[in-house]
Amino acid sequence: MTLARAHCITLLGVQGHIVEVEVHLGGGDPGVTLVGLPDAALREARDRIRAAVANSGEEWPSGQITISLSPASLPKAGSLFDLAIAAAVLCATGAVPPDRLAGTVLIGELGLDGRARPVLGVLPAMVSATEQGYRGFVVARGNAAEARLVPDVEVTAVGSLMDLCQWLRGEFFLEEAAGPEAPCAREPDDPGPDLADVLGQPVARRAVEVAAAGGHNLMMLGSPGTGKSLLAERLPTVLPGLRPSEALEATAIHSVAGMLPRGSPLVTRPPFAAPHHTSSRASIIGGGSGHPGPGWVSKAHRGVLFVDEAPQFGRGVLDSLREPLERGEVVLARASSTVTFPARFQLVMAANPCPCARPGSMCTCPPGERRRYFSRLSGPLLDRIDLKVDLQPVTRAELLADRAFAESSAVVAARVERARARALARLAHTPWTTNAAIPGARLRRDFPVEPAALRVLGRAMDAGQISARGVDRALRVAWTLADLAERDRPGEEETAYAFALWTGRAW
Numbered sequence: 001m002t003l004a005r006a007h008c009i010t011l012l013g014v015q016g017h018i019v020e021v022e023v024h025l026g027g028g029d030p031g032v033t034l035v036g037l038p039d040a041a042l043r044e045a046r047d048r049i050r051a052a053v054a055n056s057g058e059e060w061p062s063g064q065i066t067i068s069l070s071p072a073s074l075p076k077a078g079s080l081f082d083l084a085i086a087a088a089v090l091c092a093t094g095a096v097p098p099d100r101l102a103g104t105v106l107i108g109e110l111g112l113d114g115r116a117r118p119v120l121g122v123l124p125a126m127v128s129a130t131e132q133g134y135r136g137f138v139v140a141r142g143n144a145a146e147a148r149l150v151p152d153v154e155v156t157a158v159g160s161l162m163d164l165c166q167w168l169r170g171e172f173f174l175e176e177a178a179g180p181e182a183p184c185a186r187e188p189d190d191p192g193p194d195l196a197d198v199l200g201q202p203v204a205r206r207a208v209e210v211a212a213a214g215g216h217n218l219m220m221l222g223s224p225g226t227g228k229s230l231l232a233e234r235l236p237t238v239l240p241g242l243r244p245s246e247a248l249e250a251t252a253i254h255s256v257a258g259m260l261p262r263g264s265p266l267v268t269r270p271p272f273a274a275p276h277h278t279s280s281r282a283s284i285i286g287g288g289s290g291h292p293g294p295g296w297v298s299k300a301h302r303g304v305l306f307v308d309e310a311p312q313f314g315r316g317v318l319d320s321l322r323e324p325l326e327r328g329e330v331v332l333a334r335a336s337s338t339v340t341f342p343a344r345f346q347l348v349m350a351a352n353p354c355p356c357a358r359p360g361s362m363c364t365c366p367p368g369e370r371r372r373y374f375s376r377l378s379g380p381l382l383d384r385i386d387l388k389v390d391l392q393p394v395t396r397a398e399l400l401a402d403r404a405f406a407e408s409s410a411v412v413a414a415r416v417e418r419a420r421a422r423a424l425a426r427l428a429h430t431p432w433t434t435n436a437a438i439p440g441a442r443l444r445r446d447f448p449v450e451p452a453a454l455r456v457l458g459r460a461m462d463a464g465q466i467s468a469r470g471v472d473r474a475l476r477v478a479w480t481l482a483d484l485a486e487r488d489r490p491g492e493e494e495t496a497y498a499f500a501l502w503t504g505r506a507w
Helices: 043-054 082-093 122-131 141-147 159-170 202-214 228-238 246-256 282-284 314-318 324-325 367-374 396-402 409-426 439-444 451-460 468-484 492-503
Strands: 001-011 016-026 033-035 064-070 104-105 136-140 154-157 217-224 304-307 329-332 338-342 346-351 387-391
Touching: 001 082, 001 122, 001 329, 016 082, 016 122, 082 104, 082 159, 082 396, 104 122, 122 136, 122 141, 122 246, 136 141, 136 396, 141 154, 154 282, 202 217, 202 228, 202 387, 202 409, 202 468, 217 228, 228 304, 228 346, 246 338, 246 492, 282 314, 324 329, 387 492, 409 468, 439 468, 451 468, 451 492, 468 492
Parallel strands: 001 104, 033 064, 104 136, 136 154, 217 346, 217 387, 304 346
Antiparallel strands: 001 016, 016 064, 329 338
8 A cells, every 4th residue: 555544633723623644655765745734843743753663663664755734725733743644654554554544533742762742732632523523532641631531532542653553453552551641649739729818808808709709800909918919819719610611611722722730631620810911912812923822811711810910011912801801702813824712701900009009198109100000001991890999908907807707718609609500590591601791782681670770870871980881791790799699680789889899999
């Protein structure tokens, strides 16, 4: 046989596309020709695979070898094609039979000694392949735990090209083995941060609870040391765990980004991302030359994106968050392809009251300097923040008195779970699961409130204190407050408090 085929998959964002690897053995001078829009890492596969075949005890064919990756118009990147190319070459020489290659997708990188090395993006690649009808997969042993998260598929984990050849020939090989790729023993679970650690800020702790219960965005303003970062880091501790579908979405992004921890292939808790204020727009939104990668907004998918020292970020960087907040995804258009990354996250922003950040009368910033400082936070972005809280410096007496009233994350998380259950039951006939996700038009039409409850918002709108979008956001918060209070619908008290949280004392 001088022609053989195998199958692999290429990733554009988190969406996979099946690639047919065709190998033709011809005469003439020895050489390898690789066609099909490969990137630099894929072009280097020729030398890796030749060395891996030779060091695995197999014979590399003489003459001209043509390797075609189809569809030819689809850009292909990475080293995950090595196993598929090596299998197709050996099949073309007759070293291995073609039977098991027909319906199998091979994903993995080869070392020069023939070892199979793990690659990034195995989970989204396999999910996409199963949607296209494939059920058999061969992966490197280091990707086995991640690969087996996909249900109803047959996964074969190989440690080397020699293992792959044995499997293709129907011979026995030891699929699982203890060693460096086996999950390492884990230390006892750290209890982690707790909401009770933050003392003297009852209003801010309440805002964190409301944000968790309804999926709302949160803005905190306060001097250094008032607890802004502590509160943001503790928001994930009161959020419900990810549902199976959400866990797979978050895991797929972390797999592509290379952020999956060893021994824990599935992301089950809401992610927490906190980029530095020097981050570029591409690192926040996603991008890169050639093949775009996920940004921080996607790494925080189904979790929390914490923007600390928000006015220190470039205004263009902050305004680029507006579209993901509304659409729940990022679309990156390039000359050769368009990539879509999911980005449904809760935004938590924190800022000092002025550039010098000194409390009260100690501040020396002139009014013009304060205006320039906050001018980086555009009105349209702040309009998308549901909750705004002003944190004041805490006295020693408040710290001592608050110890008896500060609730733990477990207690608050239980209330959040009950409130989310009420919202989920109310939204059972809709595609949404949280109050913050409901579009304004559907909120007003399907979930009207009593006219008396709208008086506060109506007067504020007439006075120009709130926009139409702000009214919708305040109503979403009011529904969350009603869910926390276990009421059927929000009243005037809930809408007034929601309006106060939306405006914030400093805004």
